[in-house]
Amino acid sequence: MNPPIELQVREVLASQPVQDGALLPLLHAIQERLGHVPPEAVPVLAEYLNLSRAEVHGVVSYYHFFRTTPPGRHVVQVCRAEACQARGAESLMAHAEKALGCAVHATRADGAVTLEPVYCLGLCASSPAIQIDDKLHARMTPARFDQLTKGLL
Amino acid sequence: MSAAVRVFVPRDSAALAVGADEVAAALQAEAARRGLSIEIVRNGSRGLFWLETLVEVATPAGRVAYGPVMPEDVPSLLDAGLLSGGAHPLHQGLTEAIPFLARQERLSFRRMGVTDPLSLADYEALEGWAGLRAALALDGATIVQQVLDSGLRGRGGAAFPTGIKWKTVLAAEASQKYIACNADEGDSGSYADRMVMEGDPYMLIEGMVIAGLAVGATRGYVYIRSEYPQAIAVMNEAIARATAAGFLGENVCGSGRAFTLEVRKGAGSYVCGEETAMLESLEGKRGVVRAKPPLPAIEGLFGKPTVINNVLSFAAVPLVLSRGPAFYRDYGVGRSRGTLPFQLAGNIKQGGLVEKAFGLSLRELLIDFGGGTASGRPIKAVQVGGPLGSYLPESQWDLPLDYEAYAAAGAVLGHGGIVVHDDTADMAKLARYAMEFCAIESCGKCTPCRIGSTRGVEVIDRIRGNQNREQQVTLLRDLCDTMTHGSLCAMGGMTPFPVLSALNHYPQDFGLAESEAAKP
Ligand SMILES: Cc1cc2nc3c(=O)[nH]c(=O)nc-3n(C[C@H](O)[C@H](O)[C@H](O)COP(=O)(O)O)c2cc1C
Ligand code: SF4
Ligand code: FES
Numbered sequence: 001m002n003p004p005i006e007l008q009v010r011e012v013l014a015s016q017p018v019q020d021g022a023l024l025p026l027l028h029a030i031q032e033r034l035g036h037v038p039p040e041a042v043p044v045l046a047e048y049l050n051l052s053r054a055e056v057h058g059v060v061s062y063y064h065f066f067r068t069t070p071p072g073r074h075v076v077q078v079c080r081a082e083a084c085q086a087r088g089a090e091s092l093m094a095h096a097e098k099a100l101g102c103a104v105h106a107t108r109a110d111g112a113v114t115l116e117p118v119y120c121l122g123l124c125a126s127s128p129a130i131q132i133d134d135k136l137h138a139r140m141t142p143a144r145f146d147q148l149t150k151g152l153l
Numbered sequence: 154m155s156a157a158v159r160v161f162v163p164r165d166s167a168a169l170a171v172g173a174d175e176v177a178a179a180l181q182a183e184a185a186r187r188g189l190s191i192e193i194v195r196n197g198s199r200g201l202f203w204l205e206t207l208v209e210v211a212t213p214a215g216r217v218a219y220g221p222v223m224p225e226d227v228p229s230l231l232d233a234g235l236l237s238g239g240a241h242p243l244h245q246g247l248t249e250a251i252p253f254l255a256r257q258e259r260l261s262f263r264r265m266g267v268t269d270p271l272s273l274a275d276y277e278a279l280e281g282w283a284g285l286r287a288a289l290a291l292d293g294a295t296i297v298q299q300v301l302d303s304g305l306r307g308r309g310g311a312a313f314p315t316g317i318k319w320k321t322v323l324a325a326e327a328s329q330k331y332i333a334c335n336a337d338e339g340d341s342g343s344y345a346d347r348m349v350m351e352g353d354p355y356m357l358i359e360g361m362v363i364a365g366l367a368v369g370a371t372r373g374y375v376y377i378r379s380e381y382p383q384a385i386a387v388m389n390e391a392i393a394r395a396t397a398a399g400f401l402g403e404n405v406c407g408s409g410r411a412f413t414l415e416v417r418k419g420a421g422s423y424v425c426g427e428e429t430a431m432l433e434s435l436e437g438k439r440g441v442v443r444a445k446p447p448l449p450a451i452e453g454l455f456g457k458p459t460v461i462n463n464v465l466s467f468a469a470v471p472l473v474l475s476r477g478p479a480f481y482r483d484y485g486v487g488r489s490r491g492t493l494p495f496q497l498a499g500n501i502k503q504g505g506l507v508e509k510a511f512g513l514s515l516r517e518l519l520i521d522f523g524g525g526t527a528s529g530r531p532i533k534a535v536q537v538g539g540p541l542g543s544y545l546p547e548s549q550w551d552l553p554l555d556y557e558a559y560a561a562a563g564a565v566l567g568h569g570g571i572v573v574h575d576d577t578a579d580m581a582k583l584a585r586y587a588m589e590f591c592a593i594e595s596c597g598k599c600t601p602c603r604i605g606s607t608r609g610v611e612v613i614d615r616i617r618g619n620q621n622r623e624q625q626v627t628l629l630r631d632l633c634d635t636m637t638h639g640s641l642c643a644m645g646g647m648t649p650f651p652v653l654s655a656l657n658h659y660p661q662d663f664g665l666a667e668s669e670a671a672k673p
Contacts, residue, residue: 020455021417023437028379028418049437062439065379065421081341082536083572085586086499087527119423119590120339121380122347123167124572125202125497125504134382138170 008034009041013048023049023059027066036067072107072114074152076100077131080117083124092128093117095142100149112153157192158236161209161216163266165198165351166383167344172224173206179224180208183231191236197352199266200506201253203527207266209248212238218245253503253522258484260492261468262508265352271390273398276355282400284471288363289408293323296367300470302478304490309335309426309463310538310567310643312489312556315470318460321450322368325458330370332361333435333454333461336377336384337419337426340539342498342570345506346464350377350384353468354391355400358414360467362405363474364460365412373412374454376431378419388416423540423594427642428461430596441596442642463568465494486512489555499572500526516550518571530575534583534659538567540590541647543654544580565650580659585613587651595644601636602645608632609652616663626665629656 002008012029019025026045031037037060046053060066078084078093093104102108102115123129126138132148162168162177177193184191201207204220208230217238219230226243233241245251259265268275276282288296301316322330334357338346349357361373377385392414395401403411417435419425425434429443432454453459469491473481482490489511495518497504502524509518519525519532526532534544543564552558559566574583588609595602609632615625633649640646656663 021435021437024417024420024434027420055438059437059439063420063422065419081590082540082583082586083342083499083570085583086572086574086578118380119594120341120343121166121170122338122344123170124342124344124499124570125501125506126167126171126205127499129170136166136170138167 005034005038005040006044009038009044013044023051023056024063027060027063031066034070036070039068072111074112074133075114075116075131076149076152077116077118077121078104079119079121079123079127079129081120081124083120084128087127089128092130092140092142092145095145096130099142099146100153108153113149157190159194159211160191160236161194161196161211163198163205163207164195164270165205165348166381167202168198168205168207169383171205171221175224176206176208176222176227179227183227187231189231189236194269196268197264197266197270198348199248199254200262200348201251201503202505203503204245207245207248208235210235210238214238214247216248218248218251219243220245253505253507256522257508258492258510259508260472260481260484261349261356261465262353262494262506264356265348265506268353270352270354270387271394273355273394276353280472280475281355282359282406282471284474285359285362285400285406287474288366289406289410293367293369296363296474297323299473299478300367303469303473303481304478304485304488305466305469305473305481306489306556307463308465308469308493308568309428310565312566315462315466318450318462319364319367321448322370322458322460325451327458329372329455329457330368331454331457331459332364332368332370332373333431333459334361334373334375334464334467335426335428335431335461336375336381336464337423337431338378338381338464338568339423339426340568340570342536342572343496343539343568344498345494345496345569347381347384348506349464349468350375350381351387354388355395356468356471357388357464358391358395358401360470361414362401362412363470364462364467366405366410368458368460370458370460371411371413373414374435375414375416376419376425376435377416378425379421385416385418392416423590424596424642424644427644430642431461432459439596441598442644444641465568484510486510486553486555487557489557493554493566493569495554495569495571497523497571497573500528500532500575501573502527511555512553514551514553515545515571518554519550519573523573526573526575528575528577530577532573533576533578534574534580534655536572536574536583536651537570538565539570540587541565541643541650542567542570543650544583544658545654546658563650563654565647580655580662581613581617581664582662584652584655584663585610585617587648587655588613591644591648599639599641599645601639602641602648605632605636605645606648609636609648613652619664622664626656626663
């Protein structure tokens with residue numbers, strides 16, 4: 001069994017260098033280890049950095065990248081910025097919702113997949129683009145999407 | 154045994170996203186099976202993205218290109234004599250003779266796709282560190298003067314003269330100064346910063362070290378968006394190698410001068426590309442925009458004088474120092490000197506990076522380089538300069554691409570991103586998206602942006618739904634006016650650019666008569 005969350009957070013903090021402007025790097029390190037930034041991390045961080053809980057919470061909630069609840073086992077991100085829209089991102093997103101059986105910004109009931117929008121992956125000359133967990137895929141079509149995601153469900 | 158044939162397979166994200174790793178693996182396996190001796194080099198991308206995965210083979214005549222290669226093409230390519238540049242349907246001839254590449258003026262991108270990005274030997278062999286070595290022999294004021302004389306203006310969007318910014322930081326008295334590289338590249342249609350970091354990272358490092366020497370800063374940060382993990386990984390590795398080789402650290406090239414560099418990762422916030430929001434984020438805070446003054450050049454990161462420049466601005470600097478400011482300034486037109494790496498994106502047949510001197514036209518980029526749309530349908534609208542840039546109809550495609558000409562036409566060059574839409578685009582929907590994007594990304598500091606963008610979405614919905622359409626159009630124009638004049642930064646201040654350009658040039662998409670187009 002995993003040690004309690006608070007302990008894991010403290011382990012992460014101990015493993016990171018002391019540096020200026022440390023809060024974002026620490027939040028990244030926590031999310032990397034735990035998959036999200038649990039609410040229990042906020043008071044620990046506040047004490048560690050000598051900030052108020054409100055300040056830490058304010059930062060966590062400000063940034064789209066940080067999640068406060070665990071995502072599904074896989075995360076599928078579909079780019080919906082302009083260059084991808086110009087190549088069918090909207091219908092691709094609609095297809096993704098149907099194929100994955102979950103709405104955008106939501107996680108499937110069985111926890112298999114979280115579906116999210118993303119605003120540009122830097123693959124705008126090969127749009128539309130998606131990301132599945134850590135892997136990028138460009139020139140996406142619904143058929144290829146189904147191929148890539150069928151193993152996730 | 155004969156020497157191994159060098160085969161190049163890019164490792165740029167855009168190549169990886171269409172299967173470059175699988176192509177490399179297939180090449181390795183199939184060559185081994187056939188007893189062929191090859192050495193696979195993972196280069197950067199040439200930026201000809203419609204041809205990715207672009208495989209190149211070194212031949213006595215030069216590098217020969219094949220693309221777009223899929224893993225399943227590998228056996229037939231080897232059958233066709235890939236290793237000696239043999240004929241094949243995917244054969245593109247000598248890489249450097251491909252018109253898309255041959256017609257460019259690649260200065261900052263001259264090594265892009267040619268070298269192994271992390272090879273210090275490759276970098277050094279192609280003019281690497283020559284700018285730094287030149288700078289080490291000069292005092293700060295002289296370096297700043299050279300950058301001023303080059304005419305270089307910031308490539309991140311605002312086009313502020315880089316030398317003037319550096320001069321302010323040089324003149325500021327402080328115990329500590331910083332160099333901060335803006336690698337947030339949030340604009341849709343933009344990927345040049347990403348390519349530099351993944352494909353020629355030492356060039357960015359060199360530009361930043363020169364900036365440090367120029368203004369007397371000993372610490373630098375590269376703020377890279379979290380959506381670019383590959384760029385973050387390559388930059389971290391490049392910094393480690395450059396430090397080990399003495400180009401970074403306490404004693405840069407044995408000069409006794411110090412410059413250390415660190416990567417910081419963003420967290421999915423577009424507005425953190427605004428320079429003061431980026432500083433807040435680097436300090437570990439919410440990315441809320443700061444009021445100016447004070448200028449970051451006087452009170453920047455942790456309250457200290459800070460040079461903030463875009464990746465492409467720093468990337469232009471080594472060449473300015475190694476070949477002299479006149480060399481760079483001789484490219485371009487008017488007050489737009491040097492080159493801009495334009496980025497063709499969206500619905501375009503030949504999407505990719507085109508570095509050219511300022512002054513060519515959008516039409517040349519769209520047609521001569523881009524070859525029209527990927528869908529084969531007519532181009533309807535082109536958004537230049539990212540999500541805060543205007544949509545340009547065909548009547549504006551012959552303007553010279555220079556900062557002043559674009560400003561005069563109510564448009565911006567921004568960071569050089571160019572997103573093409575064909576005639577199926579619904580411009581009212583795209584205008585709605587611009588407002589929605591502003592609502593999602595607003596830092597919340599000022600009302601016209603925070604609330605106005607949400608109202609904007611509602612008003613456009615009513616226009617599209619034909620509820621009091623005429624009156625709502627007037628409301629939309631008023632709202633845009635308030636956002637333009639009442640916003641603290643360009644997020645709220647420029648969202649009206651895409652919205653109003655869509656309304657003015659494509660009134661029929663808003664359910665209005667053609668004559669509405671005449672209304673400014
Ligand atoms: C909303 C917003 C987003 C911006 N995003 C970026 C960005 O991603 N990269 C960038 O270099 N500049 C961006 N800028 C411009 C920066 O504020 C700043 O002008 C630039 O970093 C200065 O560098 P330069 O002089 O080298 O262009 C943005 C500005 C605004 C208002
Ligand atoms: S215009 Fe928008 S993003 Fe810029 S400071 Fe105001 S609220 Fe923040
Ligand atoms: S707009 Fe989708 S990758 Fe850039």
